[in-house]
Amino acid sequence: xxxxxxxxxxVFGAVIGLLARIVLPGRQNISLVxxxxxxxxxxxxxxxxxxxIGEGDTAGIDWIRWFISIAAxxxxxxxxxxxxxxxxx
Numbered sequence: 001x002x003x004x005x006x007x008x009x010x011v012f013g014a015v016i017g018l019l020a021r022i023v024l025p026g027r028q029n030i031s032l033v034x035x036x037x038x039x040x041x042x043x044x045x046x047x048x049x050x051x052x053i054g055e056g057d058t059a060g061i062d063w064i065r066w067f068i069s070i071a072a073x074x075x076x077x078x079x080x081x082x083x084x085x086x087x088x089x
Contacts, residue, residue: 013040042073
């Protein structure tokens with residue numbers, strides 16, 4: 001994993017984390033850094049689950065992988081809020 005891969009993962013994780021917070025109702029009281037970290041974890045989980053399904057590299061954008069990653073990140077945001085006691089406002 002080179003510098004470009006790491007930078008791409010951070011950017012992809014930030015986008016996934018923000019999209020996850022958008023799909024959740026209400027307001028989440030978490031910082032941008034936590035959002036990016038949870039987005040990165042969601043993206044990694046999404047890639048892993050997509051790999052378990054058996055779909056390899058496809059041409060173009062893997063929309064299903066995006067949806068899986070967003071759902072995983074949204075679940076992580078909800079779990080983080082439940083564990084830290086930060087409720088929606």
